[in-house]
Amino acid sequence: xxxxxxxxxxxxxxxxxxxxxxxxxxxxxxxxxxxxxxxxxxxxxxxxxxxxxxxxxxxxxxxxxxxxxxxxxxxxxxxxxxxxxxxxxxxxxxxxxxxxxxxxxxxxxxxxxxxxxxxxxxxxxxxxxxxxxxxxxxxxxxxxxxxxxxxxxxxxxxxxxxxxxxxxxxxxxxxxxxxxxxxxxxxxxxxxxxxxxxxxxxxxxxxxxxxxxxxxxxxxxxxxxxxxxxxxxxxxxxxxxxxxxxxxxxxxxxxxxxxxxxxxxxxxxxxxxxxxxxxxxxxxxxxxxxxx
Amino acid sequence: xxxxxxxxxxxxxxxxxxxxxxxxxxxxxxxxxxxxxxxxxxxxxxxxxxxxxxxxxxxxxxxxxxxxxxxxxxxxxxxxxxxxxxxxxxxxxxxxxxxxxxxxxxxxxxxxxxxxxxxxxxxxxxxxxxxxxxxxxxxxxxxxxxxxxxxxxxxxxxxxxxxxxxxxxxxxxxxxxxxxxxxxxxxxxxxxxxxxxxxxxxxxxxxxxxxxxxxxxxxxxxxxxxxxxxxxxxxxxxxxxxxxxxxxxxxxxxxxxxxxxxxxxxxxxxx
Numbered sequence: 001x002x003x004x005x006x007x008x009x010x011x012x013x014x015x016x017x018x019x020x021x022x023x024x025x026x027x028x029x030x031x032x033x034x035x036x037x038x039x040x041x042x043x044x045x046x047x048x049x050x051x052x053x054x055x056x057x058x059x060x061x062x063x064x065x066x067x068x069x070x071x072x073x074x075x076x077x078x079x080x081x082x083x084x085x086x087x088x089x090x091x092x093x094x095x096x097x098x099x100x101x102x103x104x105x106x107x108x109x110x111x112x113x114x115x116x117x118x119x120x121x122x123x124x125x126x127x128x129x130x131x132x133x134x135x136x137x138x139x140x141x142x143x144x145x146x147x148x149x150x151x152x153x154x155x156x157x158x159x160x161x162x163x164x165x166x167x168x169x170x171x172x173x174x175x176x177x178x179x180x181x182x183x184x185x186x187x188x189x190x191x192x193x194x195x196x197x198x199x200x201x202x203x204x205x206x207x208x209x210x211x212x213x214x215x216x217x218x219x220x221x222x223x224x225x226x227x228x229x230x231x232x233x234x235x236x237x238x239x240x241x242x243x244x245x246x247x248x249x250x251x252x253x254x255x256x257x258x259x260x261x262x263x264x265x266x267x268x269x270x271x272x273x274x275x276x277x278x279x280x281x282x283x284x285x286x287x288x289x290x291x292x
Numbered sequence: 293x294x295x296x297x298x299x300x301x302x303x304x305x306x307x308x309x310x311x312x313x314x315x316x317x318x319x320x321x322x323x324x325x326x327x328x329x330x331x332x333x334x335x336x337x338x339x340x341x342x343x344x345x346x347x348x349x350x351x352x353x354x355x356x357x358x359x360x361x362x363x364x365x366x367x368x369x370x371x372x373x374x375x376x377x378x379x380x381x382x383x384x385x386x387x388x389x390x391x392x393x394x395x396x397x398x399x400x401x402x403x404x405x406x407x408x409x410x411x412x413x414x415x416x417x418x419x420x421x422x423x424x425x426x427x428x429x430x431x432x433x434x435x436x437x438x439x440x441x442x443x444x445x446x447x448x449x450x451x452x453x454x455x456x457x458x459x460x461x462x463x464x465x466x467x468x469x470x471x472x473x474x475x476x477x478x479x480x481x482x483x484x485x486x487x488x489x490x491x492x493x494x495x496x497x498x499x500x501x502x503x504x505x506x507x508x509x510x511x512x513x514x515x516x517x518x519x520x521x522x523x524x525x526x527x528x529x530x531x532x533x534x535x536x537x538x539x540x541x542x543x544x545x546x547x548x549x550x551x552x553x554x555x556x557x558x559x560x561x562x563x
Binding site: 008009010011012013015016019020022023024026027028030031034041087090091094095098099103107110111113114116117118119120121123124125126127128129131133134135136139140143168171172225228229231232235236249250253254257258263266267269270271273274277278281 | 296299300303304306307308310311313314316317320328332333334375378379381382383385386387388394397400401403404405406407408409410411412413414415416431432434435436438439442467471492495496497498499502503513514515517518521527528531532534535538539542543545546
């Protein structure tokens with residue numbers, strides 16, 4: 001059977017087209033639709049137009065969940081990127097050259113290790129360490145003469161504690177990506193700057209940052225999206241508590257879906273979250289486009 | 293001289309801080325409850341005590357959870373690679389019409405939050421009898437992972453040397469044979485990176501498996517451990533044992549796949 005050189009390849013897309021329709025397209029459209037209804041998950045959904053969205057705008061918990069999410073973007077994207085840049089540049093430029101690539105590699109592996117954990121397991125590890133009764137953190141602080149705290153149970157400490165855990169979890173990722181990016185930087189650039197007497201900070205600022213800008217964008221984008229989707233650590237550590245102190249949109253929608261049977265409201269939250277993620281993605285792709 | 297070492301020392305101190313949680317959890321997982329109550333969480337265990345781990349293992353049937361995780365992650369990895377290859381063959385080599393939009397659709401599917409799919413999937417899977425089955429979770433993650441795989445592999449295959457395909461066509465190979473006997477073997481390195489990533493990403497998933505796998509017999513490792521958090525029956529050493537059992541498989545995979553992972557980590561950065 002002879003067919004034209006092109007054409008006919010679409011057959012290979014068929015299995016995916018079917019599965020995608022069933023698993024992504026239809027559920028996504030259903031979710032958007034359910035967002036316009038009041039529904040308990042059983043019986044017929046009742047169409048209420050934009051009511052869920054007007055309710056969202058007036059819901060203090062909804063706004064609180066986004067404020068907490070901004071805090072998690074700081075903890076999961078911004079702080080790790082800054083620390084990751086300094087660490088990667090130091091490992092590459094200083095440790096790698098003066099103490100050998102093996103030392104740099106070992107340190108990189110140590111920073112990266114938390115990243116291999118399922119994020120829920122990372123939460124379990126820290127839930128144990130921060131446990132008010134038997135955790136190691138309070139014991140350690142006691143030895144240093146500081147007072148113990150209920151890190152995850154105290155409304156004013158819960159969010160900072162979760163943030164600290166997420167910084168620990170995330171740091172290794174930018175370090176590895178940035179070090180890989182630095183591989184392609186021409187060493188002559190550094191040598192020239194060094195002979196010109198540029199300080200380490202100047203070289204860091206003018207060479208490292210500008211040369212690995214694409215990697216910085218990728219890390220910021222992927223980590224921001226990960227922060228917007230964060231669920232596992234919140235579920236494991238605080239369930240959004242105490243008193244909503246660590247509530248995030250993802251967990252807020254889960255609560256409405258499966259604990260309160262407010263399926264319509266949960267769908268509206270999920271739709272808003274989707275829009276937000278699309279906006280962030282488009283924003284980053286735009287900047288990247290303009291740069292190149 | 294002092295400066296030279298002060299930077300190294302601070303980096304090493306940071307590395308130690310990063311590793312301390314692993315050490316503390318391990319120390320307490322192999323400590324007897326009596327040892328713990330006399331020495332606290334920071335003491336070294338007086339003797340190697342594995343009873344806590346064994347008791348926890350048996351109580352949650354950890355072997356069963358490991359098997360579920362392996363079965364789900366392994367199946368998803370293989371199936372998602374197959375699906376990605378089929379798509380990428382049509383998009384990257386076949387250059388079917390509208391491929392840019394199809395790729396954008398895959399990319400969108402990859403960034404969608406699972407929260408925006410979860411309730412309809414929950415509802416539909418109940419209708420077709422796939423709720424609370426491992427097969428249901430396998431199907432869902434096969435599609436989600438292949439969205440990323442298609443995107444990545446299409447750009448790799450669009451640079452596939454056409455001479456090789458022409459030679460295969462001259463030998464009388466049809467499209468199907470050209471795919472399995474020419475394209476797949478030559479793309480093996482990329483495919484193996486994808487396979488490892490899909491496996492680990494699926495292993496680490498929490499949200500959808502938590503919703504879908506409610507019965508004990510179907511749960512994966514992270515879900516089983518996550519659901520048990522805050523269980524009143526668990527004392528300090530047993531909680532520690534549970535955390536260690538969550539850490540161990542992840543670290544083992546990391547060690548096994550380290551070379552593939554470091555080769556491909558920048559590839560994964562796009563996700």
